Amino acid sequence: MACLPQITEGIKRKKDQHLVNYHKVLLAMLEMMFYIFLFLFHVVVPCQITITGNNNVSCCTDLEKTIRELESKVQSNALKAKVEALEGRIGMLEHGKSGLCGKKNLALHKKCGQSSYGEGHPSCGIGNNGNLHTYMHTIFYWKNGFWHGESNPYWWVDLENSCLIKQIRIYNRKDCCGFRLRNVEVTVGKSLSSMKLCGFYKGPAADGEIVNIYCRIQMIARYVKVMIKEKDTKDTFIHVNEIEVYSQ
Numbered sequence: 087m088a089c090l091p092q093i094t095e096g097i098k099r100k101k102d103q104h105l106v107n108y109h110k111v112l113l114a115m116l117e118m119m120f121y122i123f124l125f126l127f128h129v130v131v132p133c134q135i136t137i138t139g140n141n142n143v144s145c146c147t148d149l150e151k152t153i154r155e156l157e158s159k160v161q162s163n164a165l166k167a168k169v170e171a172l173e174g175r176i177g178m179l180e181h182g183k184s185g186l187c188g189k190k191n192l193a194l195h196k197k198c199g200q201s202s203y204g205e206g207h208p209s210c211g212i213g214n215n216g217n218l219h220t221y222m223h224t225i226f227y228w229k230n231g232f233w234h235g236e237s238n239p240y241w242w243v244d245l246e247n248s249c250l251i252k253q254i255r256i257y258n259r260k261d262c263c264g265f266r267l268r269n270v271e272v273t274v275g276k277s278l279s280s281m282k283l284c285g286f287y288k289g290p291a292a293d294g295e296i297v298n299i300y301c302r303i304q305m306i307a308r309y310v311k312v313m314i315k316e317k318d319t320k321d322t323f324i325h326v327n328e329i330e331v332y333s334q
Contacts (some may be wrong), residue, residue, distance in 0.1 A: 187249035187333035191216075193310065194330070197244040199226055202236055202322065213241055213329050221259050223325040235323030241315035248276060248308045249333045251284060256297040256312065257327040264293035266323065269315045272299050274307035281311055 149177055171230035198210040213222035224239040251274045258264045268289030275281035284301040310331050316322045 107215045139153050140235060187247065189332070189334045191330040192245045192249055193243045196246055198242060199242065199330065200241040200324070204325070207251035207325075210241060213326060214243055216328070218257055218327045221315050221327045224323040226323050232320050233323075234319040235321070236319055237317045237322065238313055238315060239322060239324050240311055241324055241329065242278065242309060242311040243329070243331065245308050245310065245331065250304050251301055251307045251310065251331065252304055252334060253301070253332040254284065254299045254310060255328075255330040255332065256287075256291075256299070257329075258291045258295045258297060259325050259327060261322075262293065263325070264295060265290040266321050266327065267291040267295075267297065267314075270299065271299070271313045271315045272301075273313070274301070274305055274309045275309050276307060278309050280309070281309065284310075 193214045194216055195211070196214060198214055199211075200210045200222065202225035203209075204226045207221075210222060212220050222237055222241065224241075226233055226235050228234070229320035254272050256267070256270070258267050268287075268291065270287040270289060272284040272286070273281035274284045282305065284305065285299040287297055287299050289297075312324070312329055314322060314324055
């Protein structure tokens with residue numbers, strides 16, 4: 087019995103030694119994996135070394151270049167968002183100085199235009215005359231068994247005054263082919279040559295559907311343009327009953 091403590095102590099020392107050896111092996115494996123990772127990193131990711139005239143050596147991997155490009159894009163997008171927000175605030179101040187544009191439909195009976203005119207639909211004014219039983223129509227023709235129009239057809243209106251633009255409401259054609267109203271881009275601006283994105287409607291819309299498009303940020307504008315962003319001419323034309331513009 088006197089030997090029992092010695093035996094127990096010996097077993098404990100062996101366990102401790104095994105634990106130490108296990109830790110050493112684990113550390114060695116981790117160290118080996120680290121060096122393998124470094125080797126693969128330098129093999130897989132090419133490194134370009136540049137020696138300048140003043141004997142400075144710089145090394146820049148493609149990965150680092152990609153990271154710099156991504157950082158630049160993030161900073162650019164953040165700056166763009168700040169500029170748009172600032173423009174919106176400036177627009178709000180201008181709106182306060184110029185007075186309220188009212189709750190009425192700002193596009194009603196105002197000067198307008200469109201990319202083309204379909205046969206039997208000679209006026210853009212059909213799109214803002216207040217009559218929900220008629221519809222304006224850009225060019226259309228029959229070809230190879232399908233109706234065709236034009237790439238990116240559009241309709242625009244001159245509000246005659248600069249107003250804070252909040253909402254565009256489109257009354258889609260009731261009797262037929264409402265699906266043609268899709269990929270609708272609404273832009274606004276102080277001139278037709280300087281337009282900015284207000285909102286977008288993916289669609290397609292249903293027959294007689296009322297589509298409301300809200301500006302991402304409120305902007306002061308005099309002109310409003312509605313365009314179907316589609317290069318394929320098949321079933322690509324605008325035919326809607328009415329387009330309304332609201333400030334409030």
